[in-house]
Amino acid sequence: MTSVPSSSPSRVPAMTDVAALAGVSHQTVSRVLNNHPNVSERTRLRVQAAITELGYRPNSAAKALVTGRSQTIGVVAQSSTLFGPASLLAAFNVAAAQAGFAVSVASIRELDRGSFRDAVERHLDTRVAGIVVIAPVETASAAIEAVADDVPLVMVDGDPALPRPLVTVDQEEGARLATQHLLDHGHATVWHVSGPGEWFDGRGRVRGWQRTLEAAGAQVPPLLPALDWSAASGYQAGLVLSRMPEVTAVFAANDHLAVGVLRALHERGRRVPDEISLVGFDDVPEAGYFIPPLTTIRPDFDAVARASLRLVLDRIEQGSLPPHHVSIPPVLVTRDSVRDLRA
Amino acid sequence: MTSVPSSSPSRVPAMTDVAALAGVSHQTVSRVLNNHPNVSERTRLRVQAAITELGYRPNSAAKALVTGRSQTIGVVAQSSTLFGPASLLAAFNVAAAQAGFAVSVASIRELDRGSFRDAVERHLDTRVAGIVVIAPVETASAAIEAVADDVPLVMVDGDPALPRPLVTVDQEEGARLATQHLLDHGHATVWHVSGPGEWFDGRGRVRGWQRTLEAAGAQVPPLLPALDWSAASGYQAGLVLSRMPEVTAVFAANDHLAVGVLRALHERGRRVPDEISLVGFDDVPEAGYFIPPLTTIRPDFDAVARASLRLVLDRIEQGSLPPHHVSIPPVLVTRDSVRDLRA
DNA sequence: GCCTCAGTTGTTAACGCTAACACTGAGCGG
DNA sequence: CCGCTCAGTGTTAGCGTTAACAACTGAGGC
Known part of the structure; x- marks a missing residue:
């Protein structure tokens, strides 16, 4: 060698x-x-x-100096072990490497305005060729708006209201898939344990859930919002759900929450799927080995990564382009956590 | 703003x-x-x-050009959603940002020799100040040996035989903690579902397990190696374990495997912890919400990240330093997956 | 045979910064 | 009151690359 x-x-x-x-x-x-x-x-x-x-x-530093751009794409992401963000980051790294770009990651601890701004500015200092911001909450929007228009920047899971290119998982479609699946199995309605309210992802899922219920003429039960995306929060929601005899179907906004729900229901003697059916979101690698194996929605993180890379690359090569929104539809993965009541 | x-x-x-x-x-x-x-x-x-x-x-490109070093640390890591590597990467990003360094991540898809070499060389091209290689398997060693001695490079979870600074979780101590905990609860011996054989992490855990059994005068049962770190592999091992009546205690090399083991045992009617006790490794955020909540070993990924950052930084500032090995001891987190047979 | 022109190659000047050295003038001992 | 020192500052020369332009070649048209 x-x-x-x-x-x-x-x-x-x-x-x-x-x-x-x-x-x-x-x-x-x-x-x-x-x-x-x-x-x-x-x-x-x-x-x-x-x-x-x-x-x-x-020497890429010399090249960057003279051209004013490095062959690096800056990513702003929250340092998190949540499956969604982590998968996305991993997929993006691989995609960028294949395109010959290095990836510089500015991890932020908290999703506040200042952190986003600092991270973006640090990237601007190093003259990155483009920036990808994983901007799942509104506090990112201000930081993004402050960036000059001619900087190639794309948002992932960001604010649809911003005039910037955006790539997202089609949250609403995913929620529709989950809710409809439960409805199709004879459940009169579906309860929803939602993610924290600030997250665009979570809001989209709530919207999809609600609209699907309304379209089916089903009653919309009160929302059970979680404080964060963790199993601990899911557990709290599960404890509440377990006390209401009329609950037969639950859609959890992600698989981490679903684990907690599962645990709470088990603890309180409510059997899944016999008494209560559950659908998650994300399809974490373990989902098939939960007790019971979890029916869930699988987003295509690779596709999201590739799409966002393509959008930045386009903007790097061709300068400013009109903001373009890309939405990647997820799929339903059926396992054993849903009971068919029609049988 | x-x-x-x-x-x-x-x-x-x-x-x-x-x-x-x-x-x-x-x-x-x-x-x-x-x-x-x-x-x-x-x-x-x-x-x-x-x-x-x-x-x-x-303009950091100009600075990098004239000084020959950028304020960037290159990380080589496998693109993976495994909890351990993902946590480590996240923690490292945060630590580096606090020290004023950007982090450039070269994700590799496969852990083969060529991928490691390419990733390292890409970093060298961009004149990174230092390199951190998450090098959990032997194929990384060749790539690391080829790097000039005066390049500040530290390995994480790498080959202890290499004359390079190394930071690891104290795998052996973790395995000892897990095994001893089971022994202390009256189990005659402990079975081990190990990670894939090429991983140094896995080997250390096997060693710790085996030595602890030997030190206690317990019989060392045959090893059950998993093909990878996934729940699917754990499930396979669990299926085997469930058929052997004498098995009362199992140490799974990580929590993902443990999920699979749990699932297999449940499916085959072997109750945890009543019939079989189980201990995992990693303490994934959901571990407390498994059925039953999983007793496991918690590594301190933040400490590993900080230690590896300190080692690179030392080498960046002071030039070549003697290789230094740092080993971060994990702790035992007791939950409900272990039964006390002495009662 | 000379001019033109396309194809190829060389020369020069940035890019924005740091390192090395040169310069200034105030303070101070002799 | 001369010259030395030294803090504070300016000047110059790169770092390794690309861009712009200049210069050389040989083929082809007149």
């Missing part, structure tokens, strides 16, 4: 070293590297040989 | 613009920015005023 020197003999070779070895000017080397048309095949080969011989690798 | 211009009026202000406004040379501005001693208070204030007035922000 090739060795990766750093200062081994004297110093890292620069473009001029390659040029000297190949007997051309450094500009010709630059042309070869950037695939400029007017370079003869003969020189191209000689330069390439010199490059490999020296193990030359372009 | 301050606006974040990019090309709003004419162009982004540079150091010379600040200098002109403050009536000093650009070098003085540089000195103010880098807290050089010999700057009079009066000038310092004038420069700072000019900086805020113009909204000047230093």
Whole structure:
């Protein structure tokens, strides 16, 4: 395998070293590297040989300085182990690497205005080529609005009201899928344990749930909002649900909440799916091994990552483009947590 | 809130613009920015005023070019939604941001030699100040060995045999804690569902388990290795465990596996903890809401992140330092998945 | 044979910053 | 009162790359 020197003999070779070895000017080397048309095949080969011989690798800082842009995409995300955000980040990293872009992640601890602004500004300092903000709550909006229009920026799970390109999971469709599935299995109505109210994701899911019920002529039960997306909050909601005899179907806004609901119902002797049916959202890898295996909604995080990458890349290459909203539909994954009452 | 211009009026202000406004040379501005001693208070204030007035922000590409190092730490990690790696990455991002460093993540899809090498080289191209490699398997070792000694590089969960600074969770201690806990509750021996054999993490846990049994004079049952860290693999192991009447205590190498084990035992009518006790590893946020709530080992990912950051930073500031191994002890979190047989 | 022109290559000047060194003038000992 | 020191400041030269333009080549048209 090739060795990766750093200062081994004297110093890292620069473009001029390659040029000297190949007997051309450094500009010709630059042309070869950037695939400029007017370079003869003969020189191209000689330069390439010199490059490999020296193990030359372009200095991206110098390139960034002169072009004003680095080959890096800045991501702003909350540091979180929640399955959704974590999956998204992982998928985006892979997609960006394939496109030849480095990814610089500015993790923020809290989803407040200042954190978002600082993170965006840090990225601007390093002259990133584009920015992707995972902006699931309204506090991100102010920070995003303050960014100049000509900065290639796309939001993921952000505010649809902002005039910025946006990629989201189609939350409303996911909620519709979940709710309709329960309705189709003979449940008179469906209760909903929603995520925290500030999250756009959660709001979309609430909307989809509510509209589906209304469209079906079903009664809309009171919402059970969770404080956060955790199992602990789901547990609290489950404790409440377990006390109401008329509850037969529950849609939890994500799988973490569903775990908590499941636990609470189990603890209080309410059997799933026999007495209460449950549908989650996210399809965490363990969902198929819950007790019982959880029917849930699976978003396509890879598709979201690819779409957001494509949007930034378009804007990087072509400058300002009209804001464009992309919505990725999720799918229903049926397992054993829903009982068919029609049987 | 301050606006974040990019090309709003004419162009982004540079150091010379600040200098002109403050009536000093650009070098003085540089000195103010880098807290050089010999700057009079009066000038310092004038420069700072000019900086805020113009909204000047230093161009890090230029700085990186001239110094040869950027204020960025490169991380090589597998793109994964496994709780351990994801937590670590999140914690590292936060720690680095607090220290004023940007984090560039090179996600690799597969843990093979080539992927590791490419990721490291990409970071070297961008002249990162230091590199942190999450290198849980042996294939990473070759890539790491090829890196020049004077590059500040630290491994996390890597090969202890390599002469490089290393930070790990004390796997052996964690496994000891889990095994001893079961032994202490009157179990004659403890079975172990291990992670995939290539992972150093998994090997350490196996070692800790085995040594603890030996030290206690308990019989060491055959190892049940999982193909990967997933619930699906845990489920397979659980199916096997459920068929052996003598099994009363199981230590699963992580919580994802434990979910699968729990599911398999439940499915086959073996009650936890009544018939079989189970301990996991990682303390995923849901662990307290499993059925039953899972007793598990909690690693301190924040501490691992901080320690690895400190090691790179030391090496960045002081050049080559002797390789230093840091091992962070985890703690036992007791919940309801272990039965006391002594009662 | 000379001019033109496309194709190829070289030269020069940035980009925004830091490092090294040069300069200034006040303070102070002799 | 000269010269030394030293804090405070300015000047200059890069860092490694791309962009703009200049300069050379040889082929083809007149």
